[in-house]
Amino acid sequence: MSFITSGAGAREEEVCRYPGSNLWFRAPCAPLDEPYIAFLGGSETFGRFVPDPFPDLVDRRLGRPCLNLGCANAGLDTLLKDPGLMRIAAAADLVVLQLSGAQNLSNRYYRVHPRRNDRFLAPTPKLAALYPEVDFTEFHFTKHLLTTLLGLGPDRFAAIREELRHLWMKRMSRLLAVLEGQVLLLWLQYPDAGSRRGDPLGADPLLVSRSMIDRAARQSLGVLEVPVAPASLRAGEMGRMVFGPLQAPTAEKMLGPEMHQRIAGQVAQRLQRLL
Template sequence: MADHLSGYQERDREVVDYEMYQEQDSGLWFRGPEPTELRQGEYIVCLGAAQTFGCFCDQPYPALLEDRLGLPVVNLGYGGAGPRFFLRHPELLPLINGAALVIVQVMSARSEDNSRFDSGGLEYMTDRETGERISASQAYADLLAQHDDGLQHLPSGLRKVVRSVKGHSEVRAVLAETRANWVESYRELLAAITAPTRLLWFSKRSPGLHRSRRALWWWQRYDDVNAMFGDYPQLVNRSMVAEIEPLAEGFVECTTRRGSPQRLVSRFTGEPVMVDFGRDRPDLAEVLPVNEYYPSPEMQIDAADALEPEVTRALAAAAALGATRSAR
């Protein structure tokens, strides 16, 4: 399956220039500027999806960290990516494993394979039964719709309740399989990364790991695909995060919605603009004056603020370890 090359650059041209470049070993296109010189153990890599890429933001958290730390930070954020996407591209591993630190975003589970859908690690997937290429939202909406007919014998009020809280057994099975595969993909990805790692939770809702905090969570619903997914990272729940948290050397949480929704303005005139999301993919066609989905510039600053102390400690520990080894 060919990788979906995001149309972010064309879609968002009026708002921001992503300075896209083609990474030579993988042939994939990432957000620039392109790194000019990377010395072993003297740079940071950020793996993730559109939140790491930084849609509609001049400076996503990787760029902010680079400015603050004075160290090159390679942004390997890729639109729609899940952990399986990076497993499909082992040619990126030399770049990743040459870093002093790798920040791995907790990515969506809707970009994960299961017995019904082949995702290839991206949000644009293939229905294994029909061979059709469709978005994850459409794929799961179709799956939900297939089972609605079995509830028509119920009174409308009861039918609505049942559709909300008790999904069809096949839907529940697909979700359970997807979540298990997502955890396994993270196990494989983090095992393949030999450089020190930190997991980053970057969302408008809490991962719910600290039960003393008020968890911005959602209960699993089956009446609507967006309600079933929940906020980004879609389909990821507390138990999944708890399973992958110990696989990295640290975990950083950034739960924020500051500055969202973000009013979109022209980088040329400073005036409000409308962005046609259909210029990325026709199935996403919608013309909007605001960014309600991707992290706002303020949220990117919050992510950099959350990461900076942990990254500074990690780099200091690595430097101290290197000095000790050199002295032996």
């Protein structure tokens, strides 16, 4: 067993590994020798900075094992490229999959980190040729990269958006096929940043439209839409989270305990009808 550490003066969540997987998950890892529900997703599913992530809360509400297979900063690439994780998820009675954005996919224009998919690694020659004036060494995160490129004009960016949306659909379809469609899609609906602060990429999941989600839903058990808000917008939420002094800017963008309770309640209610 180990801990996720950030160098920000705090010991973070205890983590563990399941057999056959190279990824870190919230500890303790649950036994795999009895029926279970698997939860796949990114930082929200993992439950950064909260004592009780929503998969754990669903476990208690339903009284049956719920495996938290959320990985901090994970996207579709993280999930698909870990065979051990895919085997564990495919063996579940049912999977709850948190929808992730399209920005965190390796593609013909740039590469992302294989496990922390929000990290930008390098441009491809195709992207360098499309934006010869850009110094790509300045970027460490995909959202910063894409926001900057979009700011240089919508015409060139259109090709990147189309590429990312195409790959999101392709990889989502592949993931759902591996899981044989026994998947409830979880859409955590944040306030539309584009309407409030002028964020050109809009709200999470970034670059993923409702029509794309509707298409994915036809290959699954459906979509559960849960409105959520980051901790900074909920009175008292930051005080109920655990983070170091240098982690506050990150923690305020995450979901607090109240939101995890809301998600758990709605997920448990839907699962009761599906199981």
